[in-house]
Amino acid sequence: MDLIQEAAEQFAPAEATVMSVEAFGNGNINKTYLVAYRYEGTSDTGTLILQRINQAVFQKPALVMQNLVAFVNHVEVRLTATADKGRRGWEVPLVIPTCTGADHFVDSEGGFWRALTLIEDVETFDTIRDLRHAREVGEALGMFHCLISDLPPARLADTLPGFHITPEYLKQYDQALKTSQAEDTEGVLWCKAFVESHRAGASVLEDANLPVRPIHGDPKVNNILMDVTMGHPVSIVDLDTVKPGLVHYDIGDCLRSGCNRLGEETPDWKAVTFDLGLCQELLRGYLSEATFLTDLERAHLFDAVRLLPFELGMRFFTDHLNGNVYFTATHPTHNLERALVQFQLAASVEAQEAEIRKIIIDA
Ligand code: GN1
Ligand code: MG
Numbered sequence: 001m002d003l004i005q006e007a008a009e010q011f012a013p014a015e016a017t018v019m020s021v022e023a024f025g026n027g028n029i030n031k032t033y034l035v036a037y038r039y040e041g042t043s044d045t046g047t048l049i050l051q052r053i054n055q056a057v058f059q060k061p062a063l064v065m066q067n068l069v070a071f072v073n074h075v076e077v078r079l080t081a082t083a084d085k086g087r088r089g090w091e092v093p094l095v096i097p098t099c100t101g102a103d104h105f106v107d108s109e110g111g112f113w114r115a116l117t118l119i120e121d122v123e124t125f126d127t128i129r130d131l132r133h134a135r136e137v138g139e140a141l142g143m144f145h146c147l148i149s150d151l152p153p154a155r156l157a158d159t160l161p162g163f164h165i166t167p168e169y170l171k172q173y174d175q176a177l178k179t180s181q182a183e184d185t186e187g188v189l190w191c192k193a194f195v196e197s198h199r200a201g202a203s204v205l206e207d208a209n210l211p212v213r214p215i216h217g218d219p220k221v222n223n224i225l226m227d228v229t230m231g232h233p234v235s236i237v238d239l240d241t242v243k244p245g246l247v248h249y250d251i252g253d254c255l256r257s258g259c260n261r262l263g264e265e266t267p268d269w270k271a272v273t274f275d276l277g278l279c280q281e282l283l284r285g286y287l288s289e290a291t292f293l294t295d296l297e298r299a300h301l302f303d304a305v306r307l308l309p310f311e312l313g314m315r316f317f318t319d320h321l322n323g324n325v326y327f328t329a330t331h332p333t334h335n336l337e338r339a340l341v342q343f344q345l346a347a348s349v350e351a352q353e354a355e356i357r358k359i360i361i362d363a
Pocket of ligand 2: 029
């Protein structure tokens, strides 16, 4: 039996047979599958999400599960307290135990597997469709932050030290430069020059004494689930990076993902721009929900908008220099192409600094 099938059977109900296991979603780190099963002797079926955690990235996957359970338990209580019967409410994926009651399964090759409930009747988008969608995405992130704003960050482990700390990524980049075998193509030279001209100000967020809060860590547009009929958001999934951090990392990440109409996988990197209309709606949506934000946090929002695309560009570029060891890549220059997109986006943010600062003040 192959390892995926073996893992699927650990999480399906004891009285059910696994019918199919299919690749699901398009994450760059973990492997995700949709498992369908049928209860023996009946026509009743069920589904679950099965994931193998990338242990090169998450070196302590048990802590990822611990955070997930702390998050789910907290949000479930909050949701029961605020349930609104009139509209489809916010939902969270639940951890499905193995047949022996554990929250994960380790296969014979050391692979770390866990299963979650599937949130049904939703759709996801790689890019934002229109202004209304932008507003809903912003509201979703604000809602998410609000739901966890009273979860003490100390209850969450740091599952990924250095995550979103731009100066740390600069150090990793410098290291990669020393050892890289990558050829100095035109794109590589352009990226190197871009990083060199952007070294200053990399630690502005960490230096600003901003409050540490629980964050999502990866709120890109396709992690936000939209109800298929009503179109409003019902969840933000991909919860492996829920941990203590600055909300700026989330806001910057959501904006760099949401305001790039061509998407982060576009081959046409020279045409990438940061869309001001989408930015305005997304931020309005966010700020309408995130009422806990302090003046100091608001004052550093532009830094987040500027830094996050630069940081992700540098992470992709570093991975290109290292031979694609971190992000899943379909071809050798994939991470270089992704880096060019993010750097171009960062350049577009800088070119529109005055307009973006005005949007932040007026939002
Ligand atoms: C990774 O696995 P995925 O696609 O959800 C990465 C994020 C990046 C994102 C870019 C743990 O997320 O930080 O923003 O790719 N996750 C990790 O697409 O590094
Ligand atoms: Mg993720």
